[in-house]
Amino acid sequence: MDHGSKLHVETVSIDLPLRFHFQTWFVDMKFFSSFLLAAAATHAALADSIDDKDGGNAIIYNLDEAKAIQDDADVNRKCHKTTQGYLNKLTPGKYTTNGFFDCFRTADQIYGFLDALQKKHPANISKFDVSKTFEGRTIVGYKLSNGKNAKAIYTQSLQHAREWASASSTLYGFAATLDALTTNTESVLDTYDLILVPIVNLDSYLKTWAGQRFLRVSAHGIDLNRNWPTPYFNADNDGPGSEVYPGPYELSEPETAGLHTFFQAHADEIDGAIDFHTNAAAVLYPFGDTTEDPEEPFLGRFQTLANAVQAGMKAVGGSYDVMQRLYPTYGNVRDYFFRNYTKPGITVEVSGAGFVVPASTIRARGKEIHASMISYARAARVWNQAEDGNDGGDDDTERAGV
DSSP, X not given: OEETTEEEEOOEEEESSSEEEEOOXXXXXXXXXXXXHHHHHHHHHTTTSOSOSSSSOOXXXXXXXXXXXXXXXXXXXXXXXXXXXXXXXXXXXXXGGSGGXXXXXXXXXXXXXXXXXXXXXXXXXXXXXXXXXXXXXXXXXXXXXXXXXXXXEEEEEOSSTTOHHHHHHHHHHHHHHHHHHHHTOOOGGGTOEEEEEOXXXXXXXXXXXXXXXXXXXXXXXXXXXXXXXXXTTTTTOOOTTSTXXXXXXXXXXXXXXXXXXXXXXXXXXXXXXXXXXXXXEEEEOSOSXXXXXXXXXXXXXXXXXXXXXXXXHHTTTOOOEXXXXXXXXXXXXXXXXXXXXXXXXXXXXXXXXXXXXXXXXXXXXXXXXXXHHHHHHHHHHHHHHHHHTOOXXXXXXXXXXX
């Protein structure tokens, strides 16, 4: 933003246990170096705090970090050039070793990769429209099946556009599940089909590749993970311009409204849902919008399930916490999913040092998320058998699928 000889430094808001606000500054260029030193000192003092883990939190970045953020898309575009032709090298059973996972990928590349997998495995992968975006784009999903399961678990990423590692991790989990189908090794498909909506906030994800790397909200300025139905909608009275503005009313946005319709239409098929974010390294279960616990037996079931997911990721080197909330999140999808369908909705915050992380971390995080999917599927099966009064057997013949 050009202010002549002045430099505009945007407002920074920090939502930790307490909320701090740094006022907007207009500073002379001669003062800028002093300002950066102060910002760096503030950053060091907050080095152990979270960045923006599912809710409007932020820290001040030093000059090197700010440059890394600004350059991130270009760094990955260079990676794209060095990995050209990866779709021609797709090998069944070895999809996670493919060059696709050497870089963070654009929306076209993400869809191109999944479409290529579908072409190679038409009997196992189906593609379908889920919703629309504010700018009229189609949000698509993919279902991976071995043809034996009547039910599925639902996964999604990129409700917040800047959380690139959430998508790379879920894509890795999807590819690893397909590899396991080929190699006949343990996978989600042992218990459930796997549904993936890789890019919920498609409009803004495109913008993160076009100079707005840290864009969180939708193209309409809405935090989609605050737009879901809740008894406490906008309890913080956040208004337009806030990174956690929930919109004028519940499901006001085409993205969430379309997903809500999808969930309703497939309520008999979908046995659980995981919403992936970055970068708190946490497994979150309801409720995020109140300090009240779910009633028993659900609290115990959630704790058992979340602990199982945590243990699964630990087994492959991940270090994740289990909790109900990082801070109040009014209108999040995990609370919505549990309240409306009495099925386990959780959030998994992928581990990371921020929103901008090296592409070299993609596979390590992906292995953790693949493990989380397997552990979640097992635990969700137990949850739903208990809810259905099932005796724990493997017979799904009476459980209707779509």
